[in-house]
Amino acid sequence: AQKVTQAQTEISVVEKEDVTLDCVYETRDTTYYLFWYKQPPSGELVFLIRRNSFDEQNEISGRYSWNFQKSTSSFNFTITASQVVDSAVYFCALSELVRSNDYKLSFGAGTTVTVRA
Amino acid sequence: DGGITQSPKYLFRKEGQNVTLSCEQNLNHDAMYWYRQDPGQGLRLIYYSQIVNDFQKGDIAEGYSVSREKKESFPLTVTSAQKNPTAFYLCASSKTDRGYNEQFFGPGTRLTVL
Numbered sequence A: 001a002q003k004v005t006q007a008q009t010e011i012s013v014v015e016k017e018d019v020t021l022d023c024v025y026e027t028r029d030t031t032y033y034l035f036w037y038k039q040p041p042s043g044e045l046v047f048l049i050r051r052n053s054f055d056e057q058n059e060i061s062g063r064y065s066w067n068f069q070k071s072t073s074s075f076n077f078t079i080t081a082s083q084v085v086d087s088a089v090y091f092c093a094l095s096e097l098v099r100s101n102d103y104k105l106s107f108g109a110g111t112t113v114t115v116r117a
Numbered sequence B: 001d002g003g004i005t006q007s008p009k010y011l012f013r014k015e016g017q018n019v020t021l022s023c024e025q026n027l028n029h030d031a032m033y034w035y036r037q038d039p040g041q042g043l044r045l046i047y048y049s050q051i052v053n054d055f056q057k058g059d060i061a062e063g064y065s066v067s068r069e070k071k072e073s074f075p076l077t078v079t080s081a082q083k084n085p086t087a088f089y090l091c092a093s094s095k096t097d098r099g100y101n102e103q104f105f106g107p108g109t110r111l112t113v114l
Helices: none
Strands: A008-014 A017-022 A032-037 A046-052 A064-067 A075-079 A089-097 A104-105 A111-116 B006-007 B010-013 B021-027 B030-035 B043-051 B054-057 B062-067 B077-078 B086-096 B109-113
Touching: A008 A017, A017 A111, A032 A075, A046 A064, A046 A075, A075 A089, A075 A104, A104 B043, B006 B086, B010 B021, B021 B086, B021 B109, B043 B062
Parallel strands: A008 A111, B010 B109
Antiparallel strands: A017 A075, A032 A046, A032 A089, A064 A075, A089 A104, A089 A111, B006 B021, B021 B077, B030 B043, B030 B086, B043 B054, B062 B077, B086 B109
16 A cells, blocks of 8 residues: 555646645554655755654745644645746655664655746 | 765666666765665665664565675665666665654666666
8 A cells, every 4th residue: 555645746837836745644653754855857865854743833944834734644845936946856755663663764656846937 | 075975877787687786875874775766656665774784675675685784885786686677776874764864865876777
């Protein structure tokens, strides 16, 4: 079963529009961690944000914000006032304990974001 | 600068050959990982290591082998037993495998079987 689902395959916007990326996860753990990573055309994944399962406070960091809702198992990510440099593939990931002291990171399939000038 | 290096960037292999992908990190991280990425899919874990001289299989370990003789290095060998090895391979590291530590990724190696 898919642990992390990113229903949006591709999103295309015009510069300065906001972009919201959806992420739904599945876990039986009470302690887990959620991440968003960005993969630009160069290929290297870049860490963006992290949230643990005990902290549902939503935050804003620069042009990035996220909405974590345990009740719906969702961890959505928003880019405000998008720029061409935001064009990339964005991955949502879930880290959960698989056995003692052994965590595993499960990735969604990714959402390709294209920002047009 | 601290970071993760992978080499080569592009690798071509003939069927039946073993090839080794290099991964080196100077971040002083204990944990290292190998992922495979196929078009339109997320990353899938091949092998990981939490400490020198120890490693664990991930979800798709068949046809791959690794070693962890040094903290800084975690090479991946793609053997001839891997039936469909053409993919993008990413190496990562983290402080520990405690779940909350973000993983840092290398630039990747694109392997093509001719």
